[in-house]
Amino acid sequence: MAAFDEEPFPPPGVDLEHPSVARVYDYYLGGTTNWAIDRQFGDRVLEAFPMLRPIAIANRMFLHKVVRHLIGLGVRQFIDIGSGVPTMGHAHEVAEEIAPGEVSVVYIDYEPVAVAHSRSLLKENGDPKRHHVIHADLRDPDGLWAKVRETGVIDLDQPVALLLIAVFHVQQPPAENSASTDDLGPAVAARYRELLPPDSYLAISHITDEDVAPGYDEKLVKLKQMYDKSSSPVIWRSRDEIEKLFGDFALIEPGVTWTTLWHPEASRENSQRLDFKSPNESVILAGVGKKP
DSSP, X not given: OOOOSSOOOOOTTOOOSSOOHHHHHHHHTTOSOOOHHHXXXXXXXXXXXXXXXXXXXXXXXXXXXXXXXXXXXXXXXXXXXXXXXXXXXXXXXXXXXXXTTTOXXXXXXXXXXHHHHHHHHHHHHOOTTTEEEEEOOTTOHHHHHHHHHHHSSSOTTSOOEEEEESOTTBOOOOOTTOSOOOOXXXXXXXXXXXXXXXXXXXXXXXXXXXXXXXXXXXXXXXXXXXXXXXXXXXXXXXXXXXXHTTTTOEEOTTOSEEGGGSOGGGSOTTOOOOOOSSXXXXXXXXXXXXXX
């Protein structure tokens, strides 16, 4: 684990009064793009639920598997919404290992730290003709889509792969001036499905509290309470609710399943070994659907 002798310099707009979902996730993955407020919260979470670190790693490995598998199916354009801090490999880094010089990727996040560090990463090892980072809000699909088009990196008239990895279990509240308190996740997912060109792919991963390993349901109740109180409110959905986020998209095999079970052959030989006694200890269901 990296030492934290000096705090990273925060970009403008960073909230250091509350732990950030993206920065805490970076901490779980062993990254250094986080602050004391994030690590203190992360340590409290890991004390209560130590398996959350391998759960986070398994989720990140799912993203890597999706990129490898879809490149094998001919996909050459990726849009990664809620891309987070570039820890454990961003999508374009995985793509370059398989199809160097062929794949275009646009990253989108609302967390200033994630955007700043992704830009720094791309400046070092990206290609401005094929890689771009956008600061945008997941809850504004049309505005976000317009920004993606403006980059010129993605041809939105051709099939793309949309990555929505571990974003919908963070509640997506309406605008501050709205009287509604409903989570916008399902409606937002539906709009992105409409925006995607035919033959595109949609990848989603999402925490569930259904059919998890014995004792994990109680831990997930406590985990939700901790996030709701100190960070961003979260929501756990059932398998059926997660599958509905794909709408009428045809799920590719093996359908919605635990992260560790989704195309394990797409893992690298040197991928981290995770000490799950059973797949449902990963608590995250994941899948990929194809638009008709």
